[in-house]
Amino acid sequence: MTEIYADHAATTFPRPPEVVAAISDYLLQIGCNPGRGGYRRSLEAARLVYEARLFLAALFNVPRPEQVIFTPSVTYALNLLLKGLLRAGDHVLISSMEHNAVVRPLARLTGERGINVEILACRQDGTLDPLQVKRALRSNTRLVALTHASNVTGTILPVCEVGELLAGSGVLYAIDAAQTAGSERLDFMALNCDYLAFTGHKGLLGPPGIGGLVLSERAAELTLPLVEGGTGSRSEEEEQPSFLPDKFESGTQNIPGIAGLAAGIRLVASSGEISIARQKQELTGAFLEGLAALPGVIVYGTGDPQKMTAVVSLNIAGVDSGDLSFILEQCFSIMTRSGLHCAPLAHRTIGTFPQGTLRFSFGFGNTLADVRHILGALREIIREKQQIPE
Numbered sequence: 483m484t485e486i487y488a489d490h491a492a493t494t495f496p497r498p499p500e501v502v503a504a505i506s507d508y509l510l511q512i513g514c515n516p517g518r519g520g521y522r523r524s525l526e527a528a529r530l531v532y533e534a535r536l537f538l539a540a541l542f543n544v545p546r547p548e549q550v551i552f553t554p555s556v557t558y559a560l561n562l563l564l565k566g567l568l569r570a571g572d573h574v575l576i577s578s579m580e581h582n583a584v585v586r587p588l589a590r591l592t593g594e595r596g597i598n599v600e601i602l603a604c605r606q607d608g609t610l611d612p613l614q615v616k617r618a619l620r621s622n623t624r625l626v627a628l629t630h631a632s633n634v635t636g637t638i639l640p641v642c643e644v645g646e647l648l649a650g651s652g653v654l655y656a657i658d659a660a661q662t663a664g665s666e667r668l669d670f671m672a673l674n675c676d677y678l679a680f681t682g683h684k685g686l687l688g689p690p691g692i693g694g695l696v697l698s699e700r701a702a703e704l705t706l707p708l709v710e711g712g713t714g715s716r717s718e719e720e721e722q723p724s725f726l727p728d729k730f731e732s733g734t735q736n737i738p739g740i741a742g743l744a745a746g747i748r749l750v751a752s753s754g755e756i757s758i759a760r761q762k763q764e765l766t767g768a769f770l771e772g773l774a775a776l777p778g779v780i781v782y783g784t785g786d787p788q789k790m791t792a793v794v795s796l797n798i799a800g801v802d803s804g805d806l807s808f809i810l811e812q813c814f815s816i817m818t819r820s821g822l823h824c825a826p827l828a829h830r831t832i833g834t835f836p837q838g839t840l841r842f843s844f845g846f847g848n849t850l851a852d853v854r855h856i857l858g859a860l861r862e863i864i865r866e867k868q869q870i871p872e
């Protein structure tokens with residue numbers, strides 16, 4: 483049976499051959515560290531890293547490529563900005579759709595540094611009224627951190643509107659673009675944000691273990707590094723360099739990951755995020771339409787493909803989401819993810835805590851035929867479970 487991978491919100495699979503080739507080319511043809519030697523291979527590695535930074539700066543409309551910092555993941559990027567910025571007495575606003583990559587570091591900072599975190603309640607479909615942010619601002623609000631799109635329901639949050647209303651307020655603004663980088667247009671300047679955290683292994687089609695953070699000049703100045711060490715620059719000094727990107731990039735980097743990510747970005751740029759978003763909307767629209775015709779299926783989120791990414795969470799009355807995911811893989815070779823998706827707060831918001839949901843997420847390589855196959859499988863499972871006659 484043909485495998486259908488419908489867990490792109492977790493990671494992209496299969497990786498495009500261009501990405502695999504770029505990783506293996508780096509390992510075979512270059513294989514050395516950038517910036518640590520003056521020989522050809524080291525210079526080529528430095529060029530590869532610089533080119534990847536340029537691609538990302540162009541993709542996200544960042545004024546200087548040095549404002550793009552490579553990190554091992556978006557989780558690391560979010561930890562870096564939260565722990566590097568927040569101090570005792572700071573007030574932080576987040577939405578009730580955030581991932582644990584934001585919630586857990588903040589929980590630690592609340593206990594250890596005495597910061598004050600306020601969670602803005604989203605509607606049950608995951609949407610947020612941007613005016614809630616305005617109303618909740620206080621004199622000590624240091625940061626607003628929002629996910630661009632929920633990894634549970636795909637709901638897109640009003641990140642542009644919030645950027646507009648925060649502009650000139652002095653409050654820093656962070657966007658978690660884990661679910662949207664590569665599949666929604668992200669313009670760092672137009673978003674009016676100070677931090678854009680992204681991951682390389684989802685919509686950007688790269689390998690696991692690579693992500694990054696874009697920082698505004700003011701955020702770069704105000705944020706302390708999470709890790710200090712060798713940068714290949716100012717080695718005579720004990721202090722970490724204060725310039726970008728070295729302030730935040732210490733130690734040997736994941737160059738194979740960066741090579742693979744650069745190849746992924748090239749693919750994304752050649753299709754264009756708008757056309758990628760449209761293709762995904764087509765799949766999501768067809769899936770939602772098919773689900774509406776199935777008895778006993780509860781779909782969460784807005785139900786509007788224009789207002790969401792290609793992520794659909796559902797439950798089937800009387801069936802555990804974990805069992806459903808297991809049956810889909812065992813009997814139909816369909817790969818999905820069930821449970822809480824590392825976002826218990828989002829599940830509380832949509833009313834599915836603690837049981838969670840079954841999540842389908844579409845991406846590179848998925849087709850309408852996949853969607854039809856998944857709908858057919860669900861129809862069969864429902865018929866079996868509810869003993870509905872054919």
Ligand SMILES: Cc1ncc(COP(=O)(O)O)c(C=O)c1O
Pocket residue numbers: 491492555556557558581583629631632633658660661681693
């Ligand atoms: C919204 C969101 N934030 C953060 C993360 C963490 O991503 P990573 O595991 O790549 O660090 C995810 C991953 O699913 C996510 O969906």
